[in-house]
Amino acid sequence: MAEHTLRGGVGSWAEAALDVKRSRFVCRIVRVETESDARDVIDAARKTQWNARHHCSAFVLGSNSQPDQVRRSNDDGEPSGTAGRPILDVLNGRNLIDCVAVVSRYFGGTLLGTGGLIRAYSDATAAAIENAVASKGLVLRERRQLFRLSLPHSAAGRVEAELRQHGVVVLGTEYEASAVMMIASTPDGEPELAALVAGATAGERMLEPAGIEWVDAQLDA
Numbered sequence: 001m002a003e004h005t006l007r008g009g010v011g012s013w014a015e016a017a018l019d020v021k022r023s024r025f026v027c028r029i030v031r032v033e034t035e036s037d038a039r040d041v042i043d044a045a046r047k048t049q050w051n052a053r054h055h056c057s058a059f060v061l062g063s064n065s066q067p068d069q070v071r072r073s074n075d076d077g078e079p080s081g082t083a084g085r086p087i088l089d090v091l092n093g094r095n096l097i098d099c100v101a102v103v104s105r106y107f108g109g110t111l112l113g114t115g116g117l118i119r120a121y122s123d124a125t126a127a128a129i130e131n132a133v134a135s136k137g138l139v140l141r142e143r144r145q146l147f148r149l150s151l152p153h154s155a156a157g158r159v160e161a162e163l164r165q166h167g168v169v170v171l172g173t174e175y176e177a178s179a180v181m182m183i184a185s186t187p188d189g190e191p192e193l194a195a196l197v198a199g200a201t202a203g204e205r206m207l208e209p210a211g212i213e214w215v216d217a218q219l220d221a
Contacts, residue, residue, distance in 0.1 A: 003063055005098045006031040006132060007139045007216065014137055016127035018120065022108025025124040026052070027087075029101045029132065035061060035070060038100035042074075045102040052104035056083035056121060059100035060091050063141070063214070069097075078105075082117035090125040097141055101125050140217040144169065144184035147207040149197060151179045162200045168193065169217050183207070184215045 006012040006029065013030040026049065030041045038059040045055050056076045062069040071092075073084030087101050103124050112120060132138050151159055156179035160170050169184040185193045194207055 001064075001095055003095045003097045003141045004138045005096060005141045005216070007137050009216075010037065012137070014128045014132035014135070016124060016131050018124040018127055020116065020120045020123075021110040021112060023110065023112065023120070024106040024108065025103050025120050026106075027101060027103045027124040027128040029096070029099050029125070029128045031099050032059065032061070033098065035059070035072070038072075041100045042102050045104055049104040051106070053107040054078055054083065054105040055102055056087060056105070057100060057102045058084050058088035058091055060088070060097050063097060063143075064095075078117060078121075079114060082114055083121045086118045086122040087125045090122050090129070094126075094129050096129065101128065141214060142186075142217050143212060144215045144217070145187060145190065145212055146171075146210040146215075147183045147185060147190075147193070148210045149181040149183055149205060149207055151181060151201070151205060153179050155179075155201070156181065159197075159200045163196060166196050168196060169215065171215060182210065184213075184217070 006014060010031055010033050013028055015028045018025045028045065032038045032041060042055060042057045054076045056074060056078055058073040060071050071088060073088040075083045087103055091101060103121050153175060156173055160173065160181060164170055171182040171184055173179050173181045183193065197205060197207055
């Protein structure tokens, strides 16, 4: 199943706020790469929203296909299983990876009960994800084959634009003696990519294999 993360690299974020019986739940989802990064985000929430009573959290690091994937959740003083786990369940249900979600609760004086807390923390997290979707803030996270393509500086912009028009994922270009473009292809997409490159360069340039890596790809929806 396709996995998503936040567009824009480490540190990109989405946010939403929800009011339930005078309690306010503020969720921020941030893209991270390591457990240390995730815990830094949680600590930052404690500092910036210092007057919130709880800062409940969950994070997912790595693909579901990886045996060393890390998943953590924390209720931060709420009744066990009513906050961190519901947040994590929403991340899992939406196939979000490489991110941490922190929901800061400002207590309004009314007890919500177990079911009410689960719904509130789940809904706040889901709302932040929906805001990311609405702003086109999600990307696919896929394992792709990488290729280098060396070009004259004068041709790099034109070739990149032409490849992107055909849906090719161009990760970036380094300008040295020549312009070296890094391109990502699906496992079975090399023949089509090679044909596109041949057409864009009049057959003068060829792809150079550069390994396999997890990359951001466009989200169609």
